[in-house]
Amino acid sequence: MPRxxxxxxxxxxxxxxxxxxxxxxxxxxxxxxxxFFATARLRATDYGEHYVALWDSLEQASSGGKRVRPALxxxxxxxxxxxDQALVSPVAVSFELLHTAFLIHDDVIDRDLARxxxxxxxxxxxDRALAHxxxxxxxxxxxxxxxxxxxxxxxxxxxxxxxxxxxxxxxxLRLLDxxxxxxxxxxxxELADVTNSSAKHPLTVAEVIATLENKTAVYSxxxxxxxxxxxxxxxxxAIRLLGHYGRLVGVAFQLTDDLLGVFGDPVKTGKSVTxxxxxxxxxxxxxxxxxxxxxxxxxxxxxxxxxxxxEAERAxxxxxxxxxxxxxxxxxxxxxxxxxxxxxxxxxxxxxRASLIELAETAVNRVR
Amino acid sequence: MPRxxxxxxxxxxxxxxxxxxxxxxxxxxxxxxxxFFATARLRATDYGEHYVALWDSLEQASSGGKRVRPALxxxxxxxxxxxDQALVSPVAVSFELLHTAFLIHDDVIDRDLARxxxxxxxxxxxDRALAHxxxxxxxxxxxxxxxxxxxxxxxxxxxxxxxxxxxxxxxxLRLLDxxxxxxxxxxxxELADVTNSSAKHPLTVAEVIATLENKTAVYSxxxxxxxxxxxxxxxxxAIRLLGHYGRLVGVAFQLTDDLLGVFGDPVKTGKSVTxxxxxxxxxxxxxxxxxxxxxxxxxxxxxxxxxxxxEAERAxxxxxxxxxxxxxxxxxxxxxxxxxxxxxxxxxxxxxRASLIELAETAVNRVR
Numbered sequence: 001m002p003r004x005x006x007x008x009x010x011x012x013x014x015x016x017x018x019x020x021x022x023x024x025x026x027x028x029x030x031x032x033x034x035x036f037f038a039t040a041r042l043r044a045t046d047y048g049e050h051y052v053a054l055w056d057s058l059e060q061a062s063s064g065g066k067r068v069r070p071a072l073x074x075x076x077x078x079x080x081x082x083x084d085q086a087l088v089s090p091v092a093v094s095f096e097l098l099h100t101a102f103l104i105h106d107d108v109i110d111r112d113l114a115r116x117x118x119x120x121x122x123x124x125x126x127d128r129a130l131a132h133x134x135x136x137x138x139x140x141x142x143x144x145x146x147x148x149x150x151x152x153x154x155x156x157x158x159x160x161x162x163x164x165x166x167x168x169x170x171x172x173l174r175l176l177d178x179x180x181x182x183x184x185x186x187x188x189x190e191l192a193d194v195t196n197s198s199a200k201h202p203l204t205v206a207e208v209i210a211t212l213e214n215k216t217a218v219y220s221x222x223x224x225x226x227x228x229x230x231x232x233x234x235x236x237x238a239i240r241l242l243g244h245y246g247r248l249v250g251v252a253f254q255l256t257d258d259l260l261g262v263f264g265d266p267v268k269t270g271k272s273v274t275x276x277x278x279x280x281x282x283x284x285x286x287x288x289x290x291x292x293x294x295x296x297x298x299x300x301x302x303x304x305x306x307x308x309x310x311e312a313e314r315a316x317x318x319x320x321x322x323x324x325x326x327x328x329x330x331x332x333x334x335x336x337x338x339x340x341x342x343x344x345x346x347x348x349x350x351x352x353r354a355s356l357i358e359l360a361e362t363a364v365n366r367v368r
Numbered sequence: 369m370p371r372x373x374x375x376x377x378x379x380x381x382x383x384x385x386x387x388x389x390x391x392x393x394x395x396x397x398x399x400x401x402x403x404f405f406a407t408a409r410l411r412a413t414d415y416g417e418h419y420v421a422l423w424d425s426l427e428q429a430s431s432g433g434k435r436v437r438p439a440l441x442x443x444x445x446x447x448x449x450x451x452d453q454a455l456v457s458p459v460a461v462s463f464e465l466l467h468t469a470f471l472i473h474d475d476v477i478d479r480d481l482a483r484x485x486x487x488x489x490x491x492x493x494x495d496r497a498l499a500h501x502x503x504x505x506x507x508x509x510x511x512x513x514x515x516x517x518x519x520x521x522x523x524x525x526x527x528x529x530x531x532x533x534x535x536x537x538x539x540x541l542r543l544l545d546x547x548x549x550x551x552x553x554x555x556x557x558e559l560a561d562v563t564n565s566s567a568k569h570p571l572t573v574a575e576v577i578a579t580l581e582n583k584t585a586v587y588s589x590x591x592x593x594x595x596x597x598x599x600x601x602x603x604x605x606a607i608r609l610l611g612h613y614g615r616l617v618g619v620a621f622q623l624t625d626d627l628l629g630v631f632g633d634p635v636k637t638g639k640s641v642t643x644x645x646x647x648x649x650x651x652x653x654x655x656x657x658x659x660x661x662x663x664x665x666x667x668x669x670x671x672x673x674x675x676x677x678x679e680a681e682r683a684x685x686x687x688x689x690x691x692x693x694x695x696x697x698x699x700x701x702x703x704x705x706x707x708x709x710x711x712x713x714x715x716x717x718x719x720x721r722a723s724l725i726e727l728a729e730t731a732v733n734r735v736r
Binding site: 040043044047048050051054101105108109110111129133134135138141142144145146148149151152153155156159160162163164166169172173176179180183184185187188189190191192194195198200214 | 408411412415416418419422469473476477478479497501502503506509510512513514516517519520521523524527528530531532534537540541544547548551552553555556557558559560562563566568582
């Protein structure tokens with residue numbers, strides 16, 4: 001869905017998000033995470049091999065991601081002149097582990113045993129139980145227990161990393177408030193998401209966007225950016241703008257994700273283009289289609305567990321024909337554009353602003 | 369199982385534990401919890417009625433308990449001369465919410481929809497979903513989602529309450545370490561408990577005790593006592609002794625709980641005396657029986673889902689006859705006695721020591 005650049009004269013470097021992230025994430029974050037898991041594993045040996053395996057699974061669950069949240073913390077911190085790597089790393093780690101905790105508990109809620117084709121914690125412990133001769137049902141309980149506990153451990157360390165920070169009281173309380181809001185709003189978004197997934201009618205576009213914003217944009221974009229800025233001592237107005245930007249760009253990312261989940265190239269995204277349709281996932285795409293006369297043609301394909309590739313292609317054709325694809329792309333683009341517009345050059349430092357504009361470009365102009 | 373007093377000349381006031389708790393728990397803790405939930409509910413209204421209902425359910429889940437952990441925080445704090453109610457209340461609340469979080473996630477792991485005969489969070493949301501016309505399976509997913517999220521919210525506030533505390537850096541770090549250990553060890557204990565529940569052979573008594581200690585005694589007794597003492601500025605040796613006492617008395621409590629779960633008076637305990645047998649719960653009682661020649665007579669009753677009252681009574685007779693009941697009572701008594709012996713009068717202040725001796729008495733001489 002390439003469109004014109006969000007900022008006139010801006011040279012779009014499509015697909016550079018991963019580069020941006022890898023460039024920005026300092027090694028300090030990886031070192032901090034590695035050290036945390038090594039210490040935990042050592043402590044866990046006092047409690048038996050299964051608990052060590054739980055920590056191994058948790059470390060695996062926290063690895064392999066794009067480290068988007070640490071990158072945003074570091075970008076905002078550096079952007080406002082922060083230079084203390086040892087101070088910012090735990091903050092970055094906090095938001096990464098929060099993300100890990102949410103993914104793990106999300107999988108328990110969705111009863112998933114794999115993530116991106118690889119066994120997740122519940123899946124690994126399920127297999128482990130079966131290998132130890134457990135019955136299927138017992139193995140399921142054990143897998144769920146392991147995943148719930150692993151999520152609790154990751155969530156706890158997310159809080160602890162901030163709580164231990166050697167900063168003045170005011171900064172600590174502000175960081176804690178950001179984390180608190182992230183948890184509070186994400187839980188609301190997750191509950192709404194689960195509620196929506198069993199809705200009998202298509203949602204409105206506004207409902208879809210509110211859920212994306214609450215479930216993901218706040219904890220993944222708003223809070224990490226604001227935390228980095230708070231730690232660097234940015235002004236209240238700068239922090240407010242970053243929050244606004246974060247919510248908008250976060251929604252743009254999620255809208256694009258949902259588009260790639262139906263119209264993407266599975267080879268590039270590593271993501272099925274039938275799974276969301278089969279699941280009947282409530283996206284902006286579907287919400288828009290629900291308000292058109294084509295709905296009766298599209299509805300039968302949604303939530304059809306045995307949806308074939310041919311049927312999925314027909315659903316895609318209808319989604320294109322009724323304007324839903326273009327509408328969802330337009331929504332993503334609008335959110336990205338509005339995000340960039342919040343970045344008042346008088347308030348957001350130049351280099352940070354450039355990075356954030358690039359991020360907003362990438363949110364909508366990417367193939368994975 | 370009444371025996372002689374643990375301390376010569378000590379007048380046992382059986383069943384006074386509830387009195388002890390209610391006497392000790394200051395209203396400040398209740399006020400703090402009420403305020404926390406009122407604020408959260410108000411914030412939740414921005415995210416729809418279901419999220420408000422989630423907070424209502426969480427508040428309900430946190431109420432009605434004996435407030436054992438807050439009582440221990442307050443007793444240790446006051447015992448070492450602490451007088452700042454506003455400072456200690458959030459610490460007490462932290463351990464109470466940690467407990468709430470663990471109970472909620474424990475129920476998810478055990479797939480329970482009720483606790484003490486009342487619908488728990490998953491049960492309430494399950495009913496709510498059915499009332500909204502959801503299918504059985506969807507209602508189950510929604511209930512699980514609500515309970516996982518509620519546990520995450522309670523766990524988050526447990527961390528936040530300590531992190532916000534206006535104390536010096538050293539005290540804060542020590543309190544955070546206590547909470548960290550509580551979470552770390554409880555997760556190990558919970559994993560072991562779930563693992564044990566599917567063991568094909570009876571456990572050893574040592575395995576049962578290690579699990580009780582890790583799953584419950586550390587976070588419920590050791591950590592709250594130590595936290596109160598740390599906050600009051602007690603000596604390192606006093607804190608060490610309280611931790612030791614807490615683990616021992618916590619195990620005594622759990623051993624007694626398991627005895628009451630088979631031999632108690634349901635009218636007084638409010639607890640079934642067949643449920644643990646039906647479930648095949650791995651207790652010290654069962655572990656001891658597993659090492660006797662009566663095991664083959666007892667084993668068929670354990671884990672028998674349709675166990676009748678008559679069969680349960682026969683199981684009880686065998687457990688008495690093989691000496692398992694006496695052995696488990698002896699173990700509880702020994703733990704309680706050893707707990708009292710740790711309370712060096714030169715180090716533990718007199719009033720606190722008296723309360724803790726009473727608590728140790730109550731741990732083994734109670735009928736509920």
